[in-house]
Amino acid sequence: MSILSGLDALGLGNLSSYDIYEKDAMAPGDDSEVKKDGTARRRMELLSEKDYVFPKTYVCPVCDHEFKNPTMRSNKARLVGTDMDLRPRYSKVDPIKYDVICCPVCGYAALTRYFDQLTYPQARLVRESISKNFSSLEEKDILSYDDALIRYQLALGNAMVKRARTSEKAYICLKMAWLVRGKTEAFDFDAADKNGGVYQAKEQEKELIKNALEGFLSARQNETPPICGMDNVTIDYLVAALAYECGEIEISAKYIGAVLQNKGAGKRMKDMARELKEKVVAELRGS
Numbered sequence: 026m027s028i029l030s031g032l033d034a035l036g037l038g039n040l041s042s043y044d045i046y047e048k049d050a051m052a053p054g055d056d057s058e059v060k061k062d063g064t065a066r067r068r069m070e071l072l073s074e075k076d077y078v079f080p081k082t083y084v085c086p087v088c089d090h091e092f093k094n095p096t097m098r099s100n101k102a103r104l105v106g107t108d109m110d111l112r113p114r115y116s117k118v119d120p121i122k123y124d125v126i127c128c129p130v131c132g133y134a135a136l137t138r139y140f141d142q143l144t145y146p147q148a149r150l151v152r153e154s155i156s157k158n159f160s161s162l163e164e165k166d167i168l169s170y171d172d173a174l175i176r177y178q179l180a181l182g183n184a185m186v187k188r189a190r191t192s193e194k195a196y197i198c199l200k201m202a203w204l205v206r207g208k209t210e211a212f213d214f215d216a217a218d219k220n221g222g223v224y225q226a227k228e229q230e231k232e233l234i235k236n237a238l239e240g241f242l243s244a245r246q247n248e249t250p251p252i253c254g255m256d257n258v259t260i261d262y263l264v265a266a267l268a269y270e271c272g273e274i275e276i277s278a279k280y281i282g283a284v285l286q287n288k289g290a291g292k293r294m295k296d297m298a299r300e301l302k303e304k305v306v307a308e309l310r311g312s
């Protein structure tokens with residue numbers, strides 16, 4: 026299924042056939058959507074998120090409208106671990122859900138760190154290709170995984186339309202992959218279709234990781250670090266981890282080597298690279 030398929034509902038179905046990096050054609054869209062089953066447990070979990078999230082006021086750089094966006098309180102959530110590809114895991118709440126700011130009036134959406142970084146020509150492109158067709162987006166205090174997913178799709182659509190740098194698009198794909206992984210871990214699926222939902226989510230995550238790898242590989246060659254706030258050691262490690270997840274073992278080995286040989290790499294990065302190296306070596310022995 027297309028990673029942008031949810032945009033149909035916002036009047037932006039034409040975007041779902043765009044190429045993220047303007048090269049390879051993407052798979053045709055699939056309208057099937059996993060519905061929430063609204064169990065009591067999930068409602069309780071979402072309600073408890075209210076302690077972590079507050080409505081922050083923003084002014085849209087495209088339409089000048091003032092709006093509120095659900096935003097994580099800083100320092101409230103407790104970090105409990107990091108996945109191999111640097112996804113942070115928090116107890117009780119998933120901050121990844123709240124990292125897109127989205128104007129409910131004109132459809133402009135971006136990751137928090139890029140929201141204000143919009144040039145005048147880019148704002149014009151958003152008005153022409155997003156705002157003109159955008160229907161509306163329901164404003165919410167707290168977001169379910171599906172609410173968050175549609176906001177990420179909108180952010181990716183905006184990034185394509187405004188001709189964002191490759192790294193920005195790669196970063197959206199990476200965070201979307203983390204979001205889908207969070208959804209799978211939370212088992213946030215329609216009760217009638219849990220198995221099918223999980224399978225679809227796993228496929229979607231794979232597709233997003235593949236897109237993130239492609240983008241970060243290109244950004245590593247064409248952009249100067251820091252890239253998305255990451256220094257070159259972190260980007261090299263991330264590329265190694267994403268390549269491993271995609272089964273691109275040779276690329277993974279190459280970038281692990283770059284991290285381990287980099288004198289500027291800190292202990293934590295080197296430790297993570299060594300751990301990844303063990304997996305890569307095991308994979309090479311097995312093949």
Ligand SMILES: [Zn+2]
Nearest residue numbers: 085088128131
């Ligand atoms: Zn706006």
